[in-house]
Amino acid sequence: MTLVDTDPRPTAAAPGPAATAAVRTTGLTKTYGGRTVVDALDLEVPAGVVSGFVGPNGAGKTTTIRMLLGLVRPTSGSGTVLGEPLAHPARYLGSVGAMIEGPAFTPALSGRDNLLVLARVGGLPTARVPQVLERVGLGARGDDAFRSYSLGMKQRLGIAAALLPQPRLLVLDEPTNGLDPAGIAQMRELLASFRDEGMTVLVSSHLLAEVEQVADHLVMIRRGRLVFQGSVADLVATQHPRIVLRTERPEDADVLADVAAALDWPATSAGGEVTVPLAAGTPDGEAFARAAELNRRAHGVGVVLTRLELERPTLEDAFFSLTGAGSGDVR
Ligand SMILES: Nc1ncnc2c1ncn2[C@@H]1O[C@H](COP(=O)(O)OP(=O)(O)O)[C@@H](O)[C@H]1O
Numbered sequence: 001m002t003l004v005d006t007d008p009r010p011t012a013a014a015p016g017p018a019a020t021a022a023v024r025t026t027g028l029t030k031t032y033g034g035r036t037v038v039d040a041l042d043l044e045v046p047a048g049v050v051s052g053f054v055g056p057n058g059a060g061k062t063t064t065i066r067m068l069l070g071l072v073r074p075t076s077g078s079g080t081v082l083g084e085p086l087a088h089p090a091r092y093l094g095s096v097g098a099m100i101e102g103p104a105f106t107p108a109l110s111g112r113d114n115l116l117v118l119a120r121v122g123g124l125p126t127a128r129v130p131q132v133l134e135r136v137g138l139g140a141r142g143d144d145a146f147r148s149y150s151l152g153m154k155q156r157l158g159i160a161a162a163l164l165p166q167p168r169l170l171v172l173d174e175p176t177n178g179l180d181p182a183g184i185a186q187m188r189e190l191l192a193s194f195r196d197e198g199m200t201v202l203v204s205s206h207l208l209a210e211v212e213q214v215a216d217h218l219v220m221i222r223r224g225r226l227v228f229q230g231s232v233a234d235l236v237a238t239q240h241p242r243i244v245l246r247t248e249r250p251e252d253a254d255v256l257a258d259v260a261a262a263l264d265w266p267a268t269s270a271g272g273e274v275t276v277p278l279a280a281g282t283p284d285g286e287a288f289a290r291a292a293e294l295n296r297r298a299h300g301v302g303v304v305l306t307r308l309e310l311e312r313p314t315l316e317d318a319f320f321s322l323t324g325a326g327s328g329d330v331r
């Protein structure tokens with residue numbers, strides 16, 4: 001990546017959200033041999049956040065990232081990174097640090113020497129090397145051979161390399177892939193500290209659980225298409241809560257489902273359990289009022305309940321329902 005002389009030019013005359021996106025795309029598309037692997041993505045990643053870019057394996061995350069970094073040419077669509085057009089990567093790459101699919105380093109060289117080579121090749125000040133080693137927690141291991149590093153240390157050295165140009169945007173492709181829980185926790189802390197220093201971090205993962213605790217913002221894709229982007233709270237709000245009831249006598253479940261239907265609350269009965277889905281975003285108060293009404297009506301028709309619960313889908317549920325992850329349709 002080239003370090004360009006970045007004069008602080010304002011990106012747009014008008015302030016507001018339009019000026020603050022770190023990444024924005026419109027209709028970003030990539031086809032390989034007639035197959036569309038990234039399909040008309042309209043992305044908007046705000047500046048100054050950790051954005052989790054999630055979707056099952058094969059969803060198109062790496063291809064999207066490659067297009068953002070000028071490594072792959074979009075088939076169609078447009079966009080900006082740090083306010084500069086995708087069509088002119090040289091204008092923004094000097095302010096972007098990236099690690100894609102595991103960094104490539106020379107095994108016999110120390111972490112420090114690997115970084116020194118990269119700094120010299122990239123025309124970056126070698127004085128940055130000890131700073132970035134320290135920054136990723138490799139200060140004490142910088143003189144050990146790369147091949148002696150654990151996977152977590154290798155990933156952190158890759159991040160150190162990405163930090164060399166003092167980027168405003170850090171793009172990390174699956175940095176937690178294969179790490180043990182301690183390594184994932186370390187990575188999370190590192191990403192949060194970059195955000196706290198004012199960097200924007202775009203971090204991909206095929207596992208929501210690996211990024212959900214650190215992500216302020218989420219972008220979810222499935223089969224190349226955007227299925228959600230926004231805050232974690234917004235994502236949870238898209239999901240339908242439900243009331244789940246169990247009757248003392250299994251044969252009463254159908255009676256109870258009819259009672260709910262009579263109230264215009266469509267219900268399903270299966271295996272002695274009745275489920276009443278509620279609209280996405282139904283507040284707790286209203287949901288509890290409905291649960292109480294169902295209890296009253298059940299009592300009225302002589303049906304005794306052994307279970308009455310309000311279930312709210314978890315973030316994981318949302319991920320599975322939106323992306324189809326784990327359901328076998330990953331391509
Ligand atoms: N250079 C390429 N040529 C043909 N197909 C590709 C190429 N790169 C990626 N693909 C295909 O595009 C799809 C998306 O891949 P990728 O972007 O790597 O997904 P992810 O990173 O989400 O796992 C996959 O089906 C993959 O096989």
Ligand SMILES: [Mg+2]
Nearest residue numbers: 061062173174
């Ligand atoms: Mg990938």
